[in-house]
Amino acid sequence: MPALQTVTSYFPRPLFIAASLSAVLFFYSTGFNDNWLLTWLAPLPVCLYALQVHAGKAALAAFPAYVLGAMNQFGYLPPLLFAGTTVLNAVIFTASVLLFRTLVQEKHQTFAPFAFAAFWTSYEFVRSLFSSFGTFESLAYTQVFNLPVIQLASLTGIWGITFLLMLIPASLAVLWHCRNQSSYYVTGLLTGGLLLAVLLFGISRLYLPGDGPVLKVGLAAIPATREELRSENIESITNTLRNYSHSTDALAAAGAQVVLLPEKIAFLTPAAREAGLSVLIQTADKNKVTLIAGLSLQEDHLYNAALVFAPDGSLLHSYHKQHLLPAYENRYTPGKDLALLDTGIDNRAGIAICKDLDFVQPSREYSRQEAGILFVPALDFHDDGWLHARIAVMRGVEGNYAIARAAQWGLLTVSDSRGRLLGVTVTGTAAGEASLLSEVPLGGGQSLYSQTGDWLAWLCLLITTLTIFQLCQKRTNKKLRYEEQ
Incomplete structure (x- = not known):
């Protein structure tokens, strides 16, 4: 007692x-x-x-x-x-x-x-x-x-x-x-x-009123298992990329000027590099769109990369993910450089990959460089799709730019520089093939936060x-x- x-x-x-x-x-x-x-x-x-x-x-x-x-x-x-x-x-x-x-x-x-x-x-x-x-x-x-x-x-x-x-x-x-x-x-x-x-x-x-012009952006995600994303079989890789080519055809026909694909959609080994890149080059050239694809890219090192193809099919940029996921991406080498590209409508765009947006950099530096939109190939793990998507939305408000984010197992999301969601589509095996087309008012970058830290x-x-x-x-x-x- x-x-x-x-x-x-x-x-x-x-x-x-x-x-x-x-x-x-x-x-x-x-x-x-x-x-x-x-x-x-x-x-x-x-x-x-x-x-x-x-x-x-x-x-x-x-x-x-x-x-x-x-x-x-x-x-x-x-x-x-x-x-x-x-x-x-x-x-x-x-x-x-x-x-x-x-x-x-x-x-x-x-x-x-x-x-x-x-x-x-x-x-x-x-x-x-x-x-x-x-x-x-x-x-x-x-x-x-x-x-x-x-x-x-x-x-x-x-x-x-x-x-x-x-x-x-x-x-x-x-x-x-x-x-x-x-x-x-x-x-x-x-x-x-x-x-x-x-x-x-x-x-x-x-x-x-908005800071910049409007860009029509298309996003797509095709169901895939972990094994398919890691496959080094050349036929399997080219089939995956051809499927994404068909998705790009449909988005471009609907008016998309830029098409964004998820993170690690294929594993481009040296043996598969020529065949894989050929599909992406032809897709961008045929549709006259800027095509952004997330890939595992084996070069001198293994990179988690986002390749950007111009409307004429030429390779504009190869951005390497800077913030790798511990344990899961130990084999990959982190990148260090930004990737800025011209949107073709008097505005600049930046590239980041998935976990990069969990950190204030490189996002803040893109704002300082006057990026009007950030394109983000992503992966996610089903249940955490919205957790990571909302972080991306907040980065856009911080940096005064729009965000287009395509996750393999999460969400396709587009938000403007004020954090307003312009479009959301669920992705993943259960959801089937997913796509999203949105007209995005671009931001102006250069927020007070990006300037003062x-x-x-x-x-x-x-x-x-x-x-x-x-x-x-x-x-x-x-x-x-x-x-x-």
């Missing part, structure tokens, strides 16, 4: 309620889910609870809330990798809640929500610099359907969206906790004013560092005074 009382004293009903509510909100707003409104509320129950209890109970609520909320991605990553990343994320979330709680206790109620948001944003930024997944796990991608808010990415990158997602619930917690204090008004005015400014900017950007993320890191340093110094001074007495 005493043991039971001890347990219930550390795990009271409010703790369970706070942790469970936050976990449910995280679960249904992140990962494979798209309930973007819930993301704004997910940290709120834990933040409210943390302001009413001691640090130990606050941590006991925050840690499981994040872990359980992340369980919607269980099975997507290898178990050890999932466990490691989830625990690390939960530890940082717990630390941010404890920092928030400490600042409110130290009578910094107005600053506390901003510090909380800066702490988590700093973590996402630092994680993206060292993780092989880049920015993949950022909370910002949950907001892709929240068009006014995601326009902020053109100014701050995804970091501004992440900051806002953590600022709002923390501010609501402070507003409730300090509702009888004067700081109530200051916190409300600062947070409310910032949110209003973001919404006004987003709405204005959505309704401003991760300025907000670095600012958040500076704020976090100074805040922690000052808290540590304050506690050290208190300890010294106590010892002197």
Whole structure:
């Protein structure tokens, strides 16, 4: 009985309620889910609870809330990798809640929500610099359907969206906790004013006229198994490429000026190179279209490549994927160079491949080079099709360019420079042959974010560092005074 009382004293009903509510909100707003409104509320129950209890109970609520909320991605990553990343994320979330709680206790109620948001944003930024997944796990991608808010990415990158997602619930917690204090008004005015400014900017950007001309783009994906994509049999390779040639014929007849095919549609060994390239060259020349095909290309090294053929059949560019998928693409050599091409309508286009868009580069550099659209051959793994597609949409908003993305086992998607989806088609063996034709207004590139870089993320890191340093110094001074007495 005493043991039971001890347990219930550390795990009271409010703790369970706070942790469970936050976990449910995280679960249904992140990962494979798209309930973007819930993301704004997910940290709120834990933040409210943390302001009413001691640090130990606050941590006991925050840690499981994040872990359980992340369980919607269980099975997507290898178990050890999932466990490691989830625990690390939960530890940082717990630390941010404890920092928030400490600042409110130290009578910094107005600053506390901003510090909380800066702490988590700093973590996402630092994680993206060292993780092989880049920015993949950022909370910002949950907001892709929240068009006014995601326009902020053109100014701050995804970091501004992440900051806002953590600022709002923390501010609501402070507003409730300090509702009888004067700081109530200051916190409300600062947070409310910032949110209003973001919404006004987003709405204005959505309704401003487009930057560039319209390009008619066709995308196609033909069902294939892993074995077929890896086949080195010349007859099998040429049959696959001929099937794509027929798809290109149909898209070109419908008016497509550029046709985009998925990643690794065939394995061009030296023996199969001449026959494979001949099919693609003839297809581009016959249809007078720019043809972009993703291939495994064996040259001096093995590359995950996107070959670009001009309307006359000549090979314009050979782009090599820069961010390879660990374990699955260890045999491939990463590329280093951009591939910029002329769209033929007074605008430039860029090429990237699948996982490249999980990172801010090379996407940001294409924006700096005034690309109006990015063509992205992709693969995906069925269930994660929308996860990767929405990342691509956000890259387009960041860089102020349109995105055309063709995934072998995911989605064919086209979005404009404001993040509006212009077309979506499901691909994969079950879906059969898939195609998408869309008129795409091109962006102008050159966003503020592409010009200034991760300025907000670095600012958040500076704020976090100074805040922690000052808290540590304050506690050290208190300890010294106590010892002197």
